[in-house]
Amino acid sequence: MRKIVSSLLFVLFIGLSAFAQNEVLFNKATEAYNKGNYSTALEHYETILDNGKHSAELYFNMGNCYYKLDEIGLSIYYYEKAKLLNPKDQEIQNNLAYAENMRLDAIEAMPKTAMARFRDSTLSLFTYDNWALFAVLLSISFVILYILYYRSTYATQKRIFFIGAMVAIFLSVATVTLAYFSYDAFKKDNPAIVLKREIVVNxxxxxxxxxxxSLHEGTKVNILEKLNGWFKVKIADGQTGWVQSNTIKLLKDF
Structure with a gap:
């Protein structure tokens, strides 16, 4: 028992030490950034990443550093990573828009139908994990309501519990469906950013x-396939082609 407690205390101590170290590094990076030492700030941020810690705030600050250094591709890359972790943050969206205005490529996205826009907006309300959790909770609600319906003696109560059970099972099926489509969309969404000044698409x-x-630094692509050091990519206007894997950087490489 003492060994278990000692081990837990040791793990807790290591965790607190790592947290304190990352806090010191983050403060040093902020100080360096405020002094205009953007490369030094990035070194501290990279050390935090090497320690296994990442966050939207960290990636956002790295994007700011690269923007100040005129590294547009990397600034967009880190703003996009920050947006993945905190998609509703207005400051992240604003800075990303500023950086995107510096790109050479102006690609118009393919128009979506009203149905597709409604589907995407609905799926984006929650993650697929959240939709799946709602489905489980609604299934449990259905079971409880059905038991109450079965045990009720009054007609009014039976009617209320029966209607409630039917609504719960209907919503459960709907949220399972939404969880499936949300997960499928998540798997198909494999974004990357072009980091070279210019790359050729074959x-x-x-x-x-x-x-x-050809594509230029900072352009966002979606990876469709991988083959022998090459990626098949798709851009916003629907065009596809193959690029060498060392010319782009994956966003979901957390």
Missing amino acids: TEPNTQSERVF
Whole structure:
């Protein structure tokens, strides 16, 4: 028993020490940033990442540093990572928009139908984990309401519990469906940012194939396939092609 307690105390001590170290590094980075030492600030932020700690605030600050250093691709990359962790933060969205205005590529997104916009807005209300949790809670509610319906003796109570049980099972099926589509959308969404000044997009995963178009630093793509050091990517206007994997950087590499 003493060994278990000692081990728990040791783990707790290590965790608190790491937290304190990261706090010191974060404060040093903020001080360096305020003095205009953006490269020094980035070194401190990178150390925090190496310690296994990441957050929207950390990525946002790294994006600010790279923006000040005129590294537009990396600034967009870290703003996008911050947005993934905190998609509703207005400051992140504003700074990302400023950085995106510095890109060379102006790609117009494919228009969506009203149904597609409604589906996307509905799915984005919660994560697939949240939708699945709602489905479980509604299923439990259905069971409880059905038991109450079965045990009730008065017609009015039975009617209320029966209607409630039917509503709960209907909503449970609906949220299961939303959880499925939300998870499917999450798997298909594999974004990356172009980090090279300019890259060539080919029709096939080799340098001898036809070049279809080019992309520039900071442009966002979605990865469709991976093959032998190449990625098949899709851009906002629907065009697809193959790029070498070392020319772009994945966003969901947490």
